[in-house]
Amino acid sequence: MNITWTPIQKQRLKELNASSIWQERHFESSNERDSEFRDLASQLVTRGRRHLEQFQKLTKRPLLSVLEQRLIEALTLQGFIQVMTPTIISKGSLAKMSVDDNHPLFSQVFWLDSKRCLRPMLAPNLYTLWKDLLRLWKPPIRIFEIGTCYRKESQGGLHLNEFTMLNITELGLPLNERQQRLEEIASLVMDAVGIDDYEMEVTNSVVYGDTLDVIKGIELGSSAMGPHVLDKKWGITEPWVGIGFGLERLLMVKEGAQNVQSMGRSLSYLDGVRLNI
The missing domain is CATH 1.10.287.540 (Helix hairpin bin)
Structure with a gap:
């Protein structure tokens, strides 16, 4: 049988x-x-x-906390500056990212009221910082954020309603160096995590269109580059690259876990271990 x-x-x-x-x-x-x-x-x-x-x-210390520290150390050592921005963002900020009432991501947003929501991504705040930092610092401007994002995702083995994003950006670099730079940043992150044998594939994003994603069985990170059609809404004209990773997915692959919930913030799991044992 x-x-x-x-x-x-x-x-x-x-x-x-x-x-x-x-x-x-x-x-x-x-x-x-x-x-x-x-x-x-x-x-x-x-x-x-x-x-x-x-x-x-x-x-x-939980695996997630240890990974955050390891990434911060690796990125700051390479000249990236860590920033911390608000979790609550405006509906207008999302609209600048093309996430309006008709966008597929709109229905996944946790709305606090008619004008504010819990951020589903880090990019709007980083765009906002770029504008001011371009007045204050000389390019290239290298910043990153590690922060919680929220989406009404299906509760499968790869999705969380509350997840931790790492978003790394570099603004003001030669156009012909963008893809190479993305590959270098991806390598920096994957080396810090301890994952090898990954691939980078061109896929499609609901926000950025064609993206270069980091894959090892599942999508671990997704990148984009500018100039991009969204840039004008933020007053950005410099070429840039950016890449975002879900930390719980990185841990899932690194630790050989079978569901992403075990790697995230949880009352059912502690450091990857189910507590009803």
């Missing part, structure tokens, strides 16, 4: 971060499957308890 895990068993194994190989197992009988499930779940629970014990006694 070709018997697989029951839906409840498979969900539990996913919560416990069983590898994809284990999740796709087939069995000759229900008894064999159920016996295998008990053994595997017990092993994964033991592994989770050991991790939490180490977390309590040794590491004391």
Whole structure:
């Protein structure tokens, strides 16, 4: 017989971060499957308890926090300046990004009232900073932000309503160096995270159109470059590059986790471990 895990068993194994190989197992009988499930779940629970014990006694900081610090150190060492901007943004700022009432992203926005929302992306605030920094600093202007964003995403294994974005930008560089610079920044980030064998592919974004994305099984980062049609709305004329990463997805790939929820802010998981063990 070709018997697989029951839906409840498979969900539990996913919560416990069983590898994809284990999740796709087939069995000759229900008894064999159920016996295998008990053994595997017990092993994964033991592994989770050991991790939490180490977390309590040794590491004391969540993977997400450690990754943020590692990225900050790597980027500032290469001349990028960290900025911190508001989580609440205006409807007008989103409209400048072409996210109006008819845009696909509009329905995913968490609105606070008719004029304000929780930011679904970091780009509007970085555009705003660019305008002032161009008056104060000489190009190239290299800034980045790590901050929480919010979207009404489907709760699948790759999406979160509340997620952590890293957005890195460089404003004022030669046109013919833009793609090379994007590849260099992507390499800087992936080296800091500890992920290799990734690819960069041209895909399409609902905001920027064609983008150069960082892929390793799943999309980890998405980039864009200017001059871009959006730039005029912000008064930007300098060539630029920008690339954004979801930190929870980076951790998911780095740690071999089976769902992105285990890597994010959660009351159900701590440092990647399901707490109902």
